[in-house]
Amino acid sequence: MLAAVSPSDPTAPPRTAAALVIGNELLSGKVEEANVAVLARALRGLGVQLERVVMVPDEVDLIAREVKELSGRFDFLFTSGGVGPTHDDVTVEGVAKAFGTAVVESPELARMLRDHYGDRCTEGHLRMALVPEGASLEVSKEVRWPTIRYANTWLLPGVPEIFRMKLPVAVARIGADVAFVSRAVFTKMDEGDLRPLLDAVVARFPDVGVGSYPKWQDPTYRTKLTFDGRDAARVDEAKDAFVALLPAGEPQRIE
């Protein structure tokens, strides 16, 4: 089932999500994965933390095993890829297998496909009407072509443009509680020198996510420090506590 939107308590643990990215073309390096970062950012705006991403080939049994595990461990699961009509599109079959249900033709999708293709509609096109039995077809006013959802698992397409077109339907349905906020501090110090300062802040603010990211050859800074959480006041406190520890001339900037 869809996880209920939790009360607007920024100190409560966030809802969690996983992504299952499907496609031989990604594992062979022919295509660069382009949907995970977009998904992650959209989820953070809702207060949902993406906690795990798994990339597997176009194989029914591997997909089924991952869907079963990830949909059970996290509040939401998003699959990306494998939803077209050809032999290598096996996500619907994998999801059905994971949930122990059959693959059936959706009369609604079959009707839409026949309307769309008209006389040109073939058995190949109608493969796109197959869904796990019991799935919901999710639409919004803006996005009329349905997205398949089974329980907490959303089946999104791998093509980046279509992934981006469909994601808002899931976003609207899942709903926001308390969005994550993120602050960034840029310094010309290196990570070795920053370490004791960061340790002090991490010890004082265990509830704030603190990250340190060296930049390779940027004239304006050397290390970017990030402070993340859903409690904006605590995030700012941690960021300010860190800035107060910096030597003269630092930071370069704060965002």
Next chain:
Amino acid sequence: MLAAVSPSDPTAPPRTAAALVIGNELLSGKVEEANVAVLARALRGLGVQLERVVMVPDEVDLIAREVKELSGRFDFLFTSGGVGPTHDDVTVEGVAKAFGTAVVESPELARMLRDHYGDRCTEGHLRMALVPEGASLEVSKEVRWPTIRYANTWLLPGVPEIFRMKLPVAVARIGADVAFVSRAVFTKMDEGDLRPLLDAVVARFPDVGVGSYPKWQDPTYRTKLTFDGRDAARVDEAKDAFVALLPAGEPQRIE
């Protein structure tokens, strides 16, 4: 141990690899993952198939669990990220835990760090001398700064520029047997119409990987079909068999 390079038999199963991508910044969408496709392509040139990618946060126990599983299931494991000196760099600890070994200071790395930083060298910098006990330090003539390897697990940095600088050391050490070859056929047909043609080719060439990738709004083609394998003759046969099934006016091009 490193898997031995298999005999140059293109019909033998390829050596396999997995990647473990580590970093909160990727799971929050602050940074786009940029190393997997580069790794995948380098491995295919060696005849090694990347079969699984897992992305996890900067947490020792999660990293340890994945390293244990992935290093056991695949011939090679590559980790990306979490190898710097700050609190969120916990890959070395995770790998040590996975293999049941201690984290120790490498005298060789400590010496190199002291030489590099001179009077400025701090305890923070020396964190980068920590390795799983029993690890090898891999170098090449071109890449003098060592890369840590423990058994079949290579610890690569997350910063894309440094990942690319270090990858050749692993590539040289792993060695090539029979590289994958890939052919692409571009058509203006849609996947629904292509399906029966592809099914016929897939049935005749079970040993060739056949992929179908629709393109969103490209004036020159609509669907790209790919034919992949380590037996170039079979790959070309499959590609030619597919092209022979196409109607007049197709394909748009072959690569």
